[in-house]
Amino acid sequence: MSLSAHVVIQRGSLGVDVALEVKPGEVLALLGPNGAGKSTVLRVLAGLARPHAGLVRLDGQSLDDPAAGIRLAPHRRPIGMVFQDHLLFPHLSTVDNIAFGLRARGSSRAAAHTVAARWVARMHLSEHSSAKPRSLSGGQAQRVALARALAGDPRLLLLDEPLSALDARTKLDVRADLRHHLGDFAGATVLVTHDPVDAMALADQLVVVERGRVVQVGTPVEVSRRPRTDYVARLVGLSLLSGTAHGRAVLLDNGASVQVAEASNGPVFVAIRPASVGLYRSRPDGSPRNVWPATVAGVTPYGETLRVDLEGEVPLTADVSPEAAAELDLVLGAGVWASVKASEVAAYPA
Amino acid sequence: MSLSAHVVIQRGSLGVDVALEVKPGEVLALLGPNGAGKSTVLRVLAGLARPHAGLVRLDGQSLDDPAAGIRLAPHRRPIGMVFQDHLLFPHLSTVDNIAFGLRARGSSRAAAHTVAARWVARMHLSEHSSAKPRSLSGGQAQRVALARALAGDPRLLLLDEPLSALDARTKLDVRADLRHHLGDFAGATVLVTHDPVDAMALADQLVVVERGRVVQVGTPVEVSRRPRTDYVARLVGLSLLSGTAHGRAVLLDNGASVQVAEASNGPVFVAIRPASVGLYRSRPDGSPRNVWPATVAGVTPYGETLRVDLEGEVPLTADVSPEAAAELDLVLGAGVWASVKASEVAAYPA
Amino acid sequence: ASDPPTTGAGTAGEERISETVTVFAAASLTDVFTVLGDRFEAEHQDVTVVFNFAASSTLAQQITQGAPVDVFASASAATMQTVVDAGLIVAEPEVFVQNTLQIVVPAGNPGAVTGLEDFTNPDLIIALCSAEVPCGAAAVRVFEAGGLTPQPDTLEQDVRAVLTKVELGEVDAALVYRTDVLAAGEAVEGIEFSQSSEAVNDYPIALLAGSPNPGAAAALVEFTASPAGLDVLAAAGFQIPEG
Amino acid sequence: MNAPVSVRQSRSQPDGATGVPAILLIPAAIAVAFLVLPLAALLVRAPWSTLGSLLSTPEVRDALRLSVVSASLATLISLVVGVPLAWVLARSQIRGRGVLRALVTVPLVLPPVVGGVALLLALGRRGVLGEPLYSATGVSFPFTTTAVVLAQTFVAMPFLIISVEGSLRAADRRYEDAAATLGAGRAMTFRRVTLPLIAPGVAAGAVLCWARALGEFGATITFAGNFPGTTRTMTLQVYLALETDPDAAIALSLVLLAVSILTLGLLRDRWLMRT
Amino acid sequence: MNAPVSVRQSRSQPDGATGVPAILLIPAAIAVAFLVLPLAALLVRAPWSTLGSLLSTPEVRDALRLSVVSASLATLISLVVGVPLAWVLARSQIRGRGVLRALVTVPLVLPPVVGGVALLLALGRRGVLGEPLYSATGVSFPFTTTAVVLAQTFVAMPFLIISVEGSLRAADRRYEDAAATLGAGRAMTFRRVTLPLIAPGVAAGAVLCWARALGEFGATITFAGNFPGTTRTMTLQVYLALETDPDAAIALSLVLLAVSILTLGLLRDRWLMRT
Numbered sequence A, B: 001m002s003l004s005a006h007v008v009i010q011r012g013s014l015g016v017d018v019a020l021e022v023k024p025g026e027v028l029a030l031l032g033p034n035g036a037g038k039s040t041v042l043r044v045l046a047g048l049a050r051p052h053a054g055l056v057r058l059d060g061q062s063l064d065d066p067a068a069g070i071r072l073a074p075h076r077r078p079i080g081m082v083f084q085d086h087l088l089f090p091h092l093s094t095v096d097n098i099a100f101g102l103r104a105r106g107s108s109r110a111a112a113h114t115v116a117a118r119w120v121a122r123m124h125l126s127e128h129s130s131a132k133p134r135s136l137s138g139g140q141a142q143r144v145a146l147a148r149a150l151a152g153d154p155r156l157l158l159l160d161e162p163l164s165a166l167d168a169r170t171k172l173d174v175r176a177d178l179r180h181h182l183g184d185f186a187g188a189t190v191l192v193t194h195d196p197v198d199a200m201a202l203a204d205q206l207v208v209v210e211r212g213r214v215v216q217v218g219t220p221v222e223v224s225r226r227p228r229t230d231y232v233a234r235l236v237g238l239s240l241l242s243g244t245a246h247g248r249a250v251l252l253d254n255g256a257s258v259q260v261a262e263a264s265n266g267p268v269f270v271a272i273r274p275a276s277v278g279l280y281r282s283r284p285d286g287s288p289r290n291v292w293p294a295t296v297a298g299v300t301p302y303g304e305t306l307r308v309d310l311e312g313e314v315p316l317t318a319d320v321s322p323e324a325a326a327e328l329d330l331v332l333g334a335g336v337w338a339s340v341k342a343s344e345v346a347a348y349p350a
Numbered sequence C: 001a002s003d004p005p006t007t008g009a010g011t012a013g014e015e016r017i018s019e020t021v022t023v024f025a026a027a028s029l030t031d032v033f034t035v036l037g038d039r040f041e042a043e044h045q046d047v048t049v050v051f052n053f054a055a056s057s058t059l060a061q062q063i064t065q066g067a068p069v070d071v072f073a074s075a076s077a078a079t080m081q082t083v084v085d086a087g088l089i090v091a092e093p094e095v096f097v098q099n100t101l102q103i104v105v106p107a108g109n110p111g112a113v114t115g116l117e118d119f120t121n122p123d124l125i126i127a128l129c130s131a132e133v134p135c136g137a138a139a140v141r142v143f144e145a146g147g148l149t150p151q152p153d154t155l156e157q158d159v160r161a162v163l164t165k166v167e168l169g170e171v172d173a174a175l176v177y178r179t180d181v182l183a184a185g186e187a188v189e190g191i192e193f194s195q196s197s198e199a200v201n202d203y204p205i206a207l208l209a210g211s212p213n214p215g216a217a218a219a220l221v222e223f224t225a226s227p228a229g230l231d232v233l234a235a236a237g238f239q240i241p242e243g
Numbered sequence D, E: 001m002n003a004p005v006s007v008r009q010s011r012s013q014p015d016g017a018t019g020v021p022a023i024l025l026i027p028a029a030i031a032v033a034f035l036v037l038p039l040a041a042l043l044v045r046a047p048w049s050t051l052g053s054l055l056s057t058p059e060v061r062d063a064l065r066l067s068v069v070s071a072s073l074a075t076l077i078s079l080v081v082g083v084p085l086a087w088v089l090a091r092s093q094i095r096g097r098g099v100l101r102a103l104v105t106v107p108l109v110l111p112p113v114v115g116g117v118a119l120l121l122a123l124g125r126r127g128v129l130g131e132p133l134y135s136a137t138g139v140s141f142p143f144t145t146t147a148v149v150l151a152q153t154f155v156a157m158p159f160l161i162i163s164v165e166g167s168l169r170a171a172d173r174r175y176e177d178a179a180a181t182l183g184a185g186r187a188m189t190f191r192r193v194t195l196p197l198i199a200p201g202v203a204a205g206a207v208l209c210w211a212r213a214l215g216e217f218g219a220t221i222t223f224a225g226n227f228p229g230t231t232r233t234m235t236l237q238v239y240l241a242l243e244t245d246p247d248a249a250i251a252l253s254l255v256l257l258a259v260s261i262l263t264l265g266l267l268r269d270r271w272l273m274r275t
């Protein structure tokens, strides 16, 4: 039950060219900015869009092979899909929406209803079992869409932001449930999400797509520790810099220099966590070996801390407590000194 | 430009009864589980649903007053609204969707286009200016919906999860832009969001709604520090317990006892952060005064840490590092000891 | 009507005739033929007469396309001719009744019409049949005979359409058949005019070659010419051809 | 002029739309007046006293029954074969769809009597298809009740097809995508997703089709003839009555109207009131 | 039987649906065969040699022009007043909508000749409305081209109304909510949101309406009369020809068909091909 796909398709001005390998039981998360082509890739895998080139194989069977003129119709693919805008059938009740795929794949009415009813309960939808989609809230609709895709026991599961409309509590439950289900699930799963927590919790493999191309592949931990693009760095809350390492000093592309923990040579990325950045009104004299002047470009409350965007030789983000912020008088345009311990700075080959 | 609303409406089996006060320039965030009635409240404020009772007043003018038979048609209300499923007009291009409200409110075609084009640029949609909604990605569509609502310079802004489909990078930008705009905005804003970060970053006031009722009101920091319901506690990542304080000891409703930092008396809530919970294989002898036996009920990777759900006399959540988890052998059902320093436990009147 | 069909040409009245006779008749004959049919059935207990009333042209189309019919009674000799030309008629069709034109005006004669000369008055609303249909062709002949150029406002496709407009007072005068004036009753008034004899419309009737029931069919055709039959036709205002 | 309508505030439906803007109300009122006035004039003129006796004649009852039965059968046939054709026109990638659609609109424009002639030429005893059929089986269509149904179907089906095609084009096709990912083939998607989504459009098409079949005259009298009991529908009865007694014709028309309004009224409540 | 269609794999449209399931293709093919066969028989029978001379007569050209112009005017009037009425039927909370809808379906079922009589009773020189009009202004409708348009409108408008109402009911009303929050009143929402959303349905309705108007016979001849140049439409010409020369009638019908197919073909490409 492994998926091997190379998707090449043109969408308006965007050329998508993405290759994926998903082993049986594995969950691959597709991450990327809006309009990167993530949904497009899922549509190709589902058979709803026709690739111009490439190859889509599931368990060794070709689903799409434009060169050989092979193309399996969407309804013959053993898939389940959650759409970004749900697309629940407006004329069917919750339970009938969920039972639809089972009926389509040949279950008897009674059997389909039994299974669907189980999903209704599992998704905490019992109160809305006979409600029409119009009268469901956004989160309820998303749970119905998820149940509908899962109920058919697909071999390839395609999920386009399956948790985005769920409230915090339900998201935890559904995420855990999904994790549980995906754990038992022998097939391949491709998941589009914008939430790094979802990716961490659910995915074995992360593929980052930007402008239709794959820019980084790895496990969630690898990717979040060593982001290779600004997009991913932002996503996992890091500041990303790039430069050339000369031993434990890295010469940044813009000319500044950063001291790092481990020695290396050649082009590297440097990642700095906002929490490890200290801010001072005057140049500090302590142990940190990295000290730069900077200007406050923005302050955003972020939970109980404030996230401060800094401009300067080294663009950084710093997390500070409200007390510290008040003391530092962090208004827009204020000048500050930022310092980071060399031991807190990760450098890795670019 | 202040909003004063008391919304009473029945939706299926859900009775909604929510009162809101939003001062000029203030942003109120509505938080709550799926199906709590948040979108319903917005629809009433917009005039799209008719309250059974209550009162909606904007700047002293009654928009809805069922008792007096007053009801202002939606299109006469000076509002802007973003819908949970966008509802972009499928036959209009991006720029025409944005210009629609301006035209409807009497701008000339040229003026409307100028303003709309500015929004297109501000939302980074220039490439898709003449695209139809069908060919937009989910995030692009959401930005168009946001621009469409904002372009008309409404006096009351109603946003139903305006950032949920945005990718991390765009979300930062749009959130900052929205914050900026809301900062300049003299009117009242009601925002529905599931993302605590959005609420923290954007809202002055947080109203938590559960099952159609308001369960907590406060500033984002107050609410996140001192959650009063399990839903909010989960949302901000705390474990919530309730009991009765007798000095620095709190007797929980289930019989267990917790030592807290500050003395008080009477019914209290107790909040514990997952990061402050230590796990041990055998009973620890150190300084923490709160030590309880527990069973592992679930383990979820959460970024670089693991979130462990615990069952026992005191239900808790603990964050541990993967190394610690491996050492502790945290399999489902494993017995562990959980400890929390009294100084890490916050108690506040229930 | 479950008896086996009779074969050969028996003489009506002597041999027992039975079965169904199918008659295709012009719509303007609806009333008279319904009465005729009832009378005939009363005399011939075993025979059922079935009528198909429609425009003569429609009936001719149906017959040339193979309709199973015994008798065809047309309101127009020209239409009958198309069936003759198709070789579907046994013997030469007989003209069994004739019809002449009459001026018809709404009750009370609001246009004060007195004769055919008034049809040249452009201030009056005048309806005529179109020249393509028999009553129109007849109208053309009477105006020619009278040396008059009528000023019609409409050239109707059939008598019925003309009559409706007269009944409702929409036209001040029109030319239709005597039988129609009679049938229209009190809503209209008929005015005789001298040139009417110039245009006599013939109603031919014929036995069909493919008749499933020629014996009974022949009996029915004979019945129309019998005194009983002629009574009915004359009462409706038809003229009986001489000879 | 006052249209016979009055605006009511909806109390039962909180989301309800109330009030009709003048820009819509005024033309709508004109339309109603234009359609209703002639009918009202007809009602005034109708010979109410003779209506009862007219209705009690067996011929009229036969004709009425025949009309309703044949129009319903024609509608049924049109639904069974016409809705699929509408789907093919709206959705498939078949070559020559444009030509197909043009052909389908032909019976709309053909004068009905000519349509009847065409049916005779095709299916009559001497017809292109009718002749071989007749010589092989002895079956021929004209002058049978079947012919009535065929004539009505020929004339009325295009109304259904065009109307349903319009609905199909306006429908959101992404639901069909969703059905496909759930394993539903074209046929099942059509039956369980597409059709329910466009149900109001199909209902509207069926109403048009039924009404057109009920009012059919020219093709029926030409192809099926005008025999009491088997092919004389109510419209043919009206035609004959016009020849002899126009008032009776009006009365018969009103009977036809009453029956059709009743039928449509009953059906519509079930079919259309689901939005 | 083979329908004159062939299935093609779509290359140009990657999301495209290809292939038609048999359960749809077979009934669709039957429908096409049934509609096309009589037409084919007509084409075979048509007097091709005389077609040219027929067409060159000024009468025929006048009749054709009158037909197209009057049917187009009738459709225009129907659009202007009928679409608002459809909106009222589908969307408003007006009391007595059911009765209104029933009244609208009346002209569908009324035998056209009776419809013509009704129009005379209402708008004729002695009509309910026509009499005061005539005595006040000297204007009367019958025997004018206006009457042709009115008769066609009366008969054809209900097709548009029912069809558009069906589309309105199938449309997603939430877009109208969105328009309202953007400050668009009912009228603007109708014009800029609702109407574009249901455009395919309106187009389908207009096609039905136009075609029905073009084929109108009974109401026209009864209400407007039949005078060359002013009221004799192509259909009336065909019926007259049927009396004397059936072959000429067929030829004239084919001319009418050709014109209508050309017109619809041109319009449809613009109107409907937007999905």
Ligand SMILES: Nc1ncnc2c1ncn2[C@@H]1O[C@H](COP(=O)(O)OP(=O)(O)OP(=O)(O)O)[C@@H](O)[C@H]1O
Pocket (backbone or CB within 6 Å): A011, A012, A013, A014, A032, A033, A034, A035, A036, A037, A038, A039, A040, A041, A084, B128, B131, B134, B135, B136, B137, B138, B139, B140, B165, B167
């Ligand atoms: N049918 C179409 N025609 C033309 N362009 C399209 C079509 N569908 C999508 N696009 C364009 O292709 C690009 C990729 O779209 P896609 O929906 O795959 O993005 P995405 O990665 O899913 O983004 P998001 O996170 O916002 O949902 C977008 O720029 C979009 O505008």
Ligand SMILES: Nc1ncnc2c1ncn2[C@@H]1O[C@H](COP(=O)(O)OP(=O)(O)OP(=O)(O)O)[C@@H](O)[C@H]1O
Pocket (backbone or CB within 6 Å): A128, A131, A134, A135, A136, A137, A138, A139, A140, A165, A167, B011, B012, B013, B014, B032, B033, B034, B035, B036, B037, B038, B039, B040, B041, B084
């Ligand atoms: N038109 C309706 N008819 C009946 N019930 C409805 C209708 N609309 C909503 N509901 C019900 O009312 C409740 C509240 O719905 P609402 O959309 O306001 O929730 P919400 O708080 O916005 O949830 P979410 O976060 O999932 O969007 C839900 O249980 C929903 O099923």
Ligand SMILES: [Mg+2]
Pocket (backbone or CB within 6 Å): A038, A039, A040, A084, A160, B137, B138, B139
């Ligand atoms: Mg997407």
Ligand SMILES: [Mg+2]
Pocket (backbone or CB within 6 Å): A137, A138, A139, B038, B039, B040, B084, B160
């Ligand atoms: Mg909601």
